[in-house]
Amino acid sequence: MKLLIKNATLVNTDEIIKANLLIENGKIAGIGKDIQGADKEIDAKGKYVFPGFVDLHTHLRTPGKEGEEDILSGSTAAAKGGFTTIFCMPNTEPAIDNEGLVKWVREESQSVGLIDIYPVGAITINRAGKELTEFGALKKAGCLALSDDGFPVDDTLVLRRAYEYAKMFDLLIISHCEDSQLSRGGSMRESFISSKYGIAGIPDIAESLIVARDIELAKYLDAKIHLAHISSAKSLEIIKRAKKEGVKVTAETCPHYFTLTIEDIEREGFQGNFKVNPPLGDKKDLAAIKKALADGTIDCIATDHAPHSLVGKELPFELAPFGFIGLELAFSLTNSYLIKDKTLDLKDLTSKLSTQPAAIAGLSNCGKIAQGYVADLVIADLEGKWKVEEENIASKSKNTPFLGQELEGTIEHTIKRGKVIYSRLKD
Amino acid sequence: MTNMEGWQKKHILGIKDFSRQEIETVLSLAESFKEVSEREVKKVPALRGKTIVNLFFEHSTRTRTSFELAAKRLSADVVNFSFSTSSLTKGETIIDTIKNLESYHPDIMIMRIGVGVCLNSFSRYTQASLVNAGDGRNEHPTQALLDMFTVKEVRGTLENLNVLIVGDIAHSRVARSNIFGFQKFSSKVTVCGPTSLIPYEFEKMGVKVSNDLDKEIPSSDIIMMLRVQKERQGAAFFPSVREYVDRFGLTPQRLKKAKKDCLVMHPGPVNWDVEISSSLKEKVHPLILKQAENGLAIRMAVLYLVGTKKREV
Numbered sequence: 001m002k003l004l005i006k007n008a009t010l011v012n013t014d015e016i017i018k019a020n021l022l023i024e025n026g027k028i029a030g031i032g033k034d035i036q037g038a039d040k041e042i043d044a045k046g047k048y049v050f051p052g053f054v055d056l057h058t059h060l061r062t063p064g065k066e067g068e069e070d071i072l073s074g075s076t077a078a079a080k081g082g083f084t085t086i087f088c089m090p091n092t093e094p095a096i097d098n099e100g101l102v103k104w105v106r107e108e109s110q111s112v113g114l115i116d117i118y119p120v121g122a123i124t125i126n127r128a129g130k131e132l133t134e135f136g137a138l139k140k141a142g143c144l145a146l147s148d149d150g151f152p153v154d155d156t157l158v159l160r161r162a163y164e165y166a167k168m169f170d171l172l173i174i175s176h177c178e179d180s181q182l183s184r185g186g187s188m189r190e191s192f193i194s195s196k197y198g199i200a201g202i203p204d205i206a207e208s209l210i211v212a213r214d215i216e217l218a219k220y221l222d223a224k225i226h227l228a229h230i231s232s233a234k235s236l237e238i239i240k241r242a243k244k245e246g247v248k249v250t251a252e253t254c255p256h257y258f259t260l261t262i263e264d265i266e267r268e269g270f271q272g273n274f275k276v277n278p279p280l281g282d283k284k285d286l287a288a289i290k291k292a293l294a295d296g297t298i299d300c301i302a303t304d305h306a307p308h309s310l311v312g313k314e315l316p317f318e319l320a321p322f323g324f325i326g327l328e329l330a331f332s333l334t335n336s337y338l339i340k341d342k343t344l345d346l347k348d349l350t351s352k353l354s355t356q357p358a359a360i361a362g363l364s365n366c367g368k369i370a371q372g373y374v375a376d377l378v379i380a381d382l383e384g385k386w387k388v389e390e391e392n393i394a395s396k397s398k399n400t401p402f403l404g405q406e407l408e409g410t411i412e413h414t415i416k417r418g419k420v421i422y423s424r425l426k427d
Numbered sequence: 428m429t430n431m432e433g434w435q436k437k438h439i440l441g442i443k444d445f446s447r448q449e450i451e452t453v454l455s456l457a458e459s460f461k462e463v464s465e466r467e468v469k470k471v472p473a474l475r476g477k478t479i480v481n482l483f484f485e486h487s488t489r490t491r492t493s494f495e496l497a498a499k500r501l502s503a504d505v506v507n508f509s510f511s512t513s514s515l516t517k518g519e520t521i522i523d524t525i526k527n528l529e530s531y532h533p534d535i536m537i538m539r540i541g542v543g544v545c546l547n548s549f550s551r552y553t554q555a556s557l558v559n560a561g562d563g564r565n566e567h568p569t570q571a572l573l574d575m576f577t578v579k580e581v582r583g584t585l586e587n588l589n590v591l592i593v594g595d596i597a598h599s600r601v602a603r604s605n606i607f608g609f610q611k612f613s614s615k616v617t618v619c620g621p622t623s624l625i626p627y628e629f630e631k632m633g634v635k636v637s638n639d640l641d642k643e644i645p646s647s648d649i650i651m652m653l654r655v656q657k658e659r660q661g662a663a664f665f666p667s668v669r670e671y672v673d674r675f676g677l678t679p680q681r682l683k684k685a686k687k688d689c690l691v692m693h694p695g696p697v698n699w700d701v702e703i704s705s706s707l708k709e710k711v712h713p714l715i716l717k718q719a720e721n722g723l724a725i726r727m728a729v730l731y732l733v734g735t736k737k738r739e740v
Contacts, residue, residue, distance in 0.1 A: 195626035196443075197544045198564025198603055203627075270544040314522045316545030318563060 002029070003418055004038035005379065007045040010369045013351040021049065023375040026417035030371060042420075044379050047412055050350050051369050052084025052376030054357040056145070056174070056252055057228055057302035058327065060086075060117070062108075063101070064093030068397050069307040071105070074327070075114040077305075077395040079422040081328040082411045084115050084376035085358070085366060089149040090122040097122035097133045099141035106142045114421045118361070120174060123148045123162045129155055132162055139169045144361050147174035149228060152210045154180060156217065163223040172361060174226045177210040177235065178278065187318045189262050189279040197270070199318060202279050208234035215242045215249055224248040226360055229304045231257045231278040233288035240297045250360045251292075252302040255333035256280065256324055258289045258343075260401060265317075272313040272320030274401045276306075290343045293352065300356040303330045307397030325395045329402060335382055335409030346382075375418040384410030434732050438557040440546050441566035442607040450608060454576050456728040457721070463500055464723060474503035474734045477534040481507040483560070484521065484540040489695065489719070490560050490569075494537050497726035503534075503734065522552055529553040535734055538562070543600075556733035564598050569729055570694055571604035573722040575612075577714070578649055580721070581690060585612035591643050592616060593675055594653030594702060595664070597624045601694045602653060606632055619643050620653075620675060623664045640675055644685050652677055652693045652702040668701055677703045682710075692718060 003023040010017050010031065022030040022038060055078070061069040069077075078086050088105065090096035096105065102119045109117035121138035125131045127148045135146065146166060152175065153159040166173050183206040188194050190201025211227060215238060218225045230236065230251045242249050262282055265274045274280070281289075292298040306323025313320055334353065338344045344352065358367030365374045387406045390398040414422040434452065442450070463471055479498040483491055491507065498505040510524070521540075528536065529552060536555045538546060543563025550557055561567040579585050590609045592602045596618045606616050610633060617635040618625065630636050637643050644650065655671065665671050677691065691703070691711040695718070699705040 190627045192628040192631045195629050196603075196632065198566075198598070198600060198626075199543055200564075201627060269547045271548060311520050314520060316521065316540065316542045316548070318542035318545070319521075 001040070001418070002038035004035065004041045005049060005377070006041055006043045008049045008379075009044070009047070010049045011346045011350045012051070012369055013347050013355050016346060021369070023415070023418040026375055026419070028369065028371055028373050028375050031369070042379065042413060047379050047381050048346065049369065050082070050378045050380065051354040051367050052378055052414070052416065053082045053331065053353040054361065054363065054367060055083050055086040055303050055305070055327065055330070056226070056300065056357045056361060057254070058086040058088045058305045059091065059307065059323070060088040061307055062092060062105070068309050069395060071108045071117065072112050073394065073396045075109065075112045075117070077325070077327040077393070079114050079414045079416070080394045080411065082331050082378035082380065082414050083327055084414065084416045085118070085363065086115060086327075087118045087120050087145060087361065089120050089147060091127060091150045095122050095127045096120070097125050097127065099134065099137040102138055102141035102143055115416055118142065118144050120145045120147050120149070122146065123153055123173065124158065127151055129153050129158060132158070132165060135165055135169050135171055139171055143171065145172040145174050145226070147176060147228065149174065149176045152176050152178050152180060156213065159214070160217060160221065163217060163221050163225070167223055170362070172224060172226055174228050175210070175214045176228050177207045177214065177230070179206045179209045182206040182209070186279070187275060188265060189281055191262055191282060193262050193266050199270075202277070204232040204234050204281065204285070207232050207278050208238055211235040211238050215239070215247055218249060219245070219247045222248070227251040229254050229278055229302065230298065231285060231289070232281050233285045236288050236292045236297055240292070243297065250299045251297065252300045252357070253289050253293065253298050254302055254304045255326060255330050255337075256401070258286060258293065259333055259337050261286050264401070268401070270317040271401070272315050272317055273324070273399055273403065275317055275320045275322055276324055277322035290338070293338065294343055294348070299352070299360060301330060301334060301352045302357065303327050305395070307395055308399045309397060313399040324400050325393070325397055326400075327395065328393060329388065329400060329407070331378075331380065331411060332386070332407035332409040333402070336407045339382070340408065375415060377415040378411060379413040379415075381410045381412050383408065384412075386410055434736065437733060437736060438546065438550060439568055439729055439733060440557065440559050442568045442571050442604045443566065445568070445608070445611070447611045450572065450575065450611060453572050453725065453728050453732065454579060456731065457576050457724040460727040460731070461721070461724040463727070469500055470502055471500065472502045473731055474498070474501040477503040477734050478531065479503045479505045479535045479537065479730065479734070480528055480533045480555070481505060482524070482528065482536050482538045483507070483509045484511070484538070485561070487539055487561070490539065493719070493722045494560060494726050497723055497730055501727055501730055501734070503730070522549070525549055525552045529555070535730060556736065558729060558733060561600055564600050564603070566604045567600040568604050569722065569725055570601050571608040572729070573718055573725040574605055574651070574692060575608050576721045576725055577692065577718050578690065581714070582648070582688070585609065585614060588614040588648040589646050590614050590616045590649045590651065591619060591647040592651045592653065593619045593640060593677070594655060595624045596620050596629065596653070597626045598656060599653050605651065606634055617643055617647070621665045621671070641681060641684070644681055647685065647689055649690050649692060650677065650685065652691065654694060654696070655698055655701050672701055676701065677707065679704060679706055682707060690714060695719060
């Protein structure tokens with residue numbers, strides 16, 4: 001079966017070209033103005049085509065909390081948001097800390113058959129920060145990265161062993177940067193606003209202290225690390241310096257850190273839907289995040305998609321769980337908040353949502369629109385508007401602070417290995 | 428009785444969103460209600476036929492009783508519900524509890540809860556007026572109103588006073604509500620306590636921050652001693668009660684340096700010999716008991732104001 005995408009504007013990190021694109025056997029078979037002849041055609045006139053998005057940070061809640069998200073609903077939400085590959089975090093019940101569970105998630109995701117799902121294996125057994133998991137077995141079962149996401153691995157000696165041991169398998173360590181003693185009991189960024197309302201605060205240095213620790217450790221061991229969900233200006237200063245020194249560090253941020261601040265929490269009356277960890281920062285942080293996205297200090301955008309049941313998010317702010325859903329919003333938020341104000345251009349969007357995360361994870365045949373690459377593609381309308389409403393969210397959970405907001409940028413089609421897995425008009 | 432026609436507030440959430448005029452309205456109404464408690468028949472029919480729910484998600488006897496009596500003296504029907512905050516995180520959620528109580532069509536829900544800034548979001552689930560009886564570390568509006576009432580009663584004014592609040596500022600909703608209240612009358616507030624119990628960037632509240640009680644006492648018109656939560660010591664905010672008392676306890680020696688007409692207040696219950704030396708009991712306890720007495724009148728005023736507003740359908 002041959003699929004032709006006609007009149008496409010193809011966006012790679014180095015160039016934007018207008019051409020037709022032919023897909024055959026799940027791969028990009030040709031790109032050119034005159035290419036014709038296929039079993040099926042999609043006219044992409046006026047639309048933009050990006051390589052399929054790659055999310056390094058998703059919570060699928062499976063196994064354990066399938067009521068909040070499962071592999072089918074998570075895959076569907078991902079496809080709807082233009083993600084063709086996602087990495088799911090191991091903070092499940094039980095934790096994904098053994099080859100059996102890794103294989104199971106891989107097989108389940110293959111039987112759903114929409115997108116590629118790579119489980120991120122736990123660094124330590126049960127994410128308890130004490131004993132290392134079997135990195136070799138996890139790798140064999142399909143892991144490309146490891147993380148105790150939610151915890152920083154408190155014991156620095158254990159973390160050192162993890163960095164050293166992971167090098168043997170070329171496994172990426174994803175660091176959750178949070179000093180869990182400093183952040184204890186907190187619900188929002190420590191600030192005048194948290195003080196005014198008596199909400200226990202999490203200082204920004206709870207993040208940057210661990211950023212500094214992990215960077216020092218990586219530098220000392222000449223290891224590779226990836227820093228998850230970076231939210232603060234202070235962390236960015238440290239990352240920028242480390243990159244300049246040649247430390248093998250990469251970093252991601254999430255859409256809520258370039259769209260929302262602590263002031264939005266106050267303005268919206270401390271709704272549970274505005275509670276996230278790391279917590280939302282102030283205006284200075286938001287400006288620093290945007291600048292770091294533009295200058296490359298931040299390599300990629302991840303969703304930190306964190307589904308929670310309604311019961312959880314209805315709770316008072318201080319009792320509500322942390323986290324927002326993000327798979328279906330990340331592209332539109334990037335387009336609405338970064339492309340429109342020219343913080344990033346479209347080539348950067350490809351880089352931050354696809355090419356860079358693919359490269360960081362070591363995926364070599366995706367993240368680019370070129371002949372021979374896998375045909376993971378997103379066709380998007382940058383001007384298309386849609387309103388974030390519970391009814392049009394495919395994820396099982398609806399916890400997002402953007403409910404009710406109109407965003408710009410719609411995913412028209414998502415294509416995985418040459419197969420159309422999502423079309424907006426059929427949705 | 429005071430003319431209540433301008434009263435707009437459906438809910439009593441916090442002093443931060445009170446205007447000076449609204450505070451004055453509550454205080455002057457409380458003054459007229461005070462007399463009711465001195466009558467032979469301690470009851471007025473103002474809220475007859477109204478249903479008031481005392482919904483307490485955190486342990487309290489004094490505040491709950493004060494609200495309950497206030498409701499009864501206004502002839503309202505009042506029921507009490509007590510839960511523990513920890514039970515909220517699982518099973519029946521707080522929203523379910525409120526929705527469940529809403530099915531009885533209450534007119535007022537008085538709420539105390541161990542977490543802050545949440546009453547506003549609860550208003551979506553009930554048509555009742557919500558009255559904050561203390562939410563987390565955020566606000567305790569009726570406490571501040573009764574404190575201001577007491578100050579006004581004794582000093583005749585709330586204007587241009589130096590108010591010193593001493594102790595655990597970080598965890599104190601009483602401190603926050605009083606700061607917002609007194610500042611609206613151009614009074615100056617100083618908070619004094621161990622640095623580890625002063626919230627981050629707290630001077631942005633417009634208060635003076637101090638760690639030196641001896642230095643602050645002489646210029647103060649009002650000294651509010653906050654209750655030391657002994658159970659918080661596990662979190663190591665200060666090393667020992669002994670050291671706390673040494674620096675922040677109100678002793679006869681310290682009080683000697685105060686102005687002659689300086690008022691010593693406490694939201695109660697007092698840990699004698701911690702916040703205040705027991706040797707000062709005779710001197711300071713009468714005013715602290717007056718605060719409690721005034722609390723009843725303030726709560727009657729607040730319930731009257733929101734209770735006589737029409738239940739919105």
